[in-house]
Amino acid sequence: MFLKSFLTLAILGVLAGPAAAQTTPAMQAAAAASQAQRMAQELGLSPDQHARLRQVLLLTRQHLDADLAAHQGDPGGLRTAMAFDRAKSDELIRGVLTPAQYVRYQQYKAARIGQLHSTSQVGR
Incomplete structure (x- = not known):
């Protein structure tokens, strides 16, 4: 159950890396900017697309943190x-x-x- 929740959490962050519990606004902004930069390089985004994507990723991270806070102890609600x-x-x-x-x-x-x-299967 925990593993499934962790994978879902990571996917929601558009797979930027290990998902953390609630983060500060500065951490959210930095993570969104970093993820947007990687995606901009991977997908060949224009500067305008990059800026818009960064905003979407930041909004997603903010919603994730709100979900985590609102659904503590409620895995079904969180999912x-x-x-x-x-x-x-x-x-x-x-x-x-x-x-x-x-x-x-x-x-x-x-x-x-x-x-x-595949990483989550290591050590099982």
Whole structure:
């Protein structure tokens, strides 16, 4: 159960790396900027797309922290809230990217999920 929640948490952050519990606004902004930079390089984003993506990622991280605070001790509620936020984030990201970039984003995301999944299987 914990592993599934952890993977969901990591995916919501658009797979930026290990997910943490609640973070400060400065930490959220720094993580969103770093993730947006990696994605900008990976997907070949314009400066405008990069700025818009950074805002989407920051909003996603803020919602994640709000979900964690609102659903302490309620894994089912947390999963539901996170699923909604993942869908909304994906919708917003799709609006920033061209169709070709969105396809590459989906491939990038799938590869990162695979990396997280294989890493989580180590030591089992």
